[in-house]
Amino acid sequence: MSAATEGGANADAPLAAQRSHDAACDDPGSLAAWLRLALTEGVGAGNGRRLLAAFGLPGAVFQAPRQVLEALAGPRLAAALRQPSSAALRASVEAALDWARQPGHAIATLADTHYPQALLTIPDPPLLLYVDGNPALLQAEALAVVGSRNATAQGLAHAERFSEELSRAGLAIVSGLALGIDAAAHTGGLRGPGSTVAVIGTGIDIAYPSRNRALAQRIVEDGCIVSEYPLGMPPLAANFPRRNRLISGLARAVLVIEAAAQSGSLITARMAAEQGRDVFAIPGSIHSPLAKGCHQLIRQGAKLVETTQDVLEEMPRFARRAALPAQVFPGAADESEMRADDDAATSIVIQAMGHDPLGADLLASRCGLDAARLAELLLGLELEGRIEVLPGARYRRLG
Structure with missing residues (x-):
C-alpha cells in the first residue's frame, strides 16, 4: 500500500x-x-x-x-x-x-419503565438519571429527610433514629448526601429494609463531600445513589438547589429536621408543597437558630412531628407495619441490672432524654424500660430538680 x-x-x-x-x-x-x-x-x-x-x-x-x-x-x-x-x-x-x-450502574430515560414513576408527576423531570446501586428503590414508597449541614447532636440523633424507624416500617429514606442531617438520615435508613436513596448535585462519579465517601459506598452497596448531572460534573453551587426538586419528587412527603430561617431545606419543603407532597417538621427550642426554619414551616401548615407515629399516621399502609422493636440506646442495661444500680438507670434516662421535650412512650422505647420502671425514675428525677414535667405529659431535661 x-x-x-x-x-x-x-x-x-x-x-x-x-x-x-x-x-x-x-x-x-x-x-x-x-x-x-x-x-x-x-x-x-x-x-x-x-x-x-x-x-x-x-x-x-x-x-x-x-x-x-x-x-x-x-x-x-x-x-x-x-x-x-x-x-x-x-x-x-x-x-x-x-x-x-459496569455492574450496578444504569441510566434511566423518560421512556424507560424503570424511570421513577414519582418523578413523572413533577413539573420538571430530568430527561435521564444516572443510577448507582439498586434501581428498584426509585419506585419504592419514600420519605425525604432533610435539614442543616451544621446540625446539633440532638438534631443528628433525631435524623438517624427517625430514619431508622421509618425504614424499618418499610419506607425508603431519601436525602442529599450532604454533611449533617442528610448523612444521619442515610445512616439510619440503611439500618432498615426500606434502605435509602441519595440524590446528589454532582456527576455520579464524583465523591462529594469527600467526608461522606465511605457512607456513599455503603449506600451503593445497600441502597441507591442517583444524579441527573453528566459524568464529571463538579459541585457547582447552582446545581444543589435544583437537585432538591428530585429529593422531594421521589418522596411522598418531606420531613425537615433543624433548618435555619434561610436554608436549602426550606427550598426542598417549598418544592414538596408545589409538587403536592406532605411537609412535616420537628420543632425545637425557641432560642435555637436551627429551629426557626422548622417553626416557620409549621406556621405555614406543615405537620408538627414529635414521633415517628406522627409521620406514619399520614401513611396508613405503613402504620400497620410499624410494630417496631424498642430502640435501645447504647449502654442501656436490662431491667434487672438497672434495679441494682439506680444511678446507672437515671444516667441512661437523662442521656436518652436529650434537651427537647418528649413523651414517656418515646422515652421508654429509647431506654428499653417498661412504663412502671420509667415512671419511678422520672419521679425521682423530678424531685431532684433534674427534669420538669410539661403539659401533655411530656418531660424536659434541665441543666
Whole structure:
C-alpha cells in the first residue's frame, strides 16, 4: 500500500467513526440518542421535553427539519441539533455508555419503565438519571429527610433514629448526601429494609463531600445513589438547589429536621408543597437558630412531628407495619441490672432524654424500660430538680 493511500485511509478514520456514532445516536430509541440529546449544550430538561413531545424519541429530533426545530427551540439550538456531533460530545456519550455497562450502574430515560414513576408527576423531570446501586428503590414508597449541614447532636440523633424507624416500617429514606442531617438520615435508613436513596448535585462519579465517601459506598452497596448531572460534573453551587426538586419528587412527603430561617431545606419543603407532597417538621427550642426554619414551616401548615407515629399516621399502609422493636440506646442495661444500680438507670434516662421535650412512650422505647420502671425514675428525677414535667405529659431535661 502506498503512503498516499495509507494516509488517505487514516484521514477517513475519524470521519467514519463520527458517522458510525451519529448513526447510533439517530436510532430513535437508543440510549446513545438519549445521551446525545441530554448532553447537547442548550437542551436542558425543559427544551428536551418540548422536543420529545413534538417528535417522540431523541433520534427523531436529530432528523427533524431545521425550520421545525427553529420554531420550537430557536435557531441556535436547532443548528446544534442538526450538525454532526463534535468530538467532545461523542466522547461524553461514549464515556456514559461505558459507565452504564459496569455492574450496578444504569441510566434511566423518560421512556424507560424503570424511570421513577414519582418523578413523572413533577413539573420538571430530568430527561435521564444516572443510577448507582439498586434501581428498584426509585419506585419504592419514600420519605425525604432533610435539614442543616451544621446540625446539633440532638438534631443528628433525631435524623438517624427517625430514619431508622421509618425504614424499618418499610419506607425508603431519601436525602442529599450532604454533611449533617442528610448523612444521619442515610445512616439510619440503611439500618432498615426500606434502605435509602441519595440524590446528589454532582456527576455520579464524583465523591462529594469527600467526608461522606465511605457512607456513599455503603449506600451503593445497600441502597441507591442517583444524579441527573453528566459524568464529571463538579459541585457547582447552582446545581444543589435544583437537585432538591428530585429529593422531594421521589418522596411522598418531606420531613425537615433543624433548618435555619434561610436554608436549602426550606427550598426542598417549598418544592414538596408545589409538587403536592406532605411537609412535616420537628420543632425545637425557641432560642435555637436551627429551629426557626422548622417553626416557620409549621406556621405555614406543615405537620408538627414529635414521633415517628406522627409521620406514619399520614401513611396508613405503613402504620400497620410499624410494630417496631424498642430502640435501645447504647449502654442501656436490662431491667434487672438497672434495679441494682439506680444511678446507672437515671444516667441512661437523662442521656436518652436529650434537651427537647418528649413523651414517656418515646422515652421508654429509647431506654428499653417498661412504663412502671420509667415512671419511678422520672419521679425521682423530678424531685431532684433534674427534669420538669410539661403539659401533655411530656418531660424536659434541665441543666
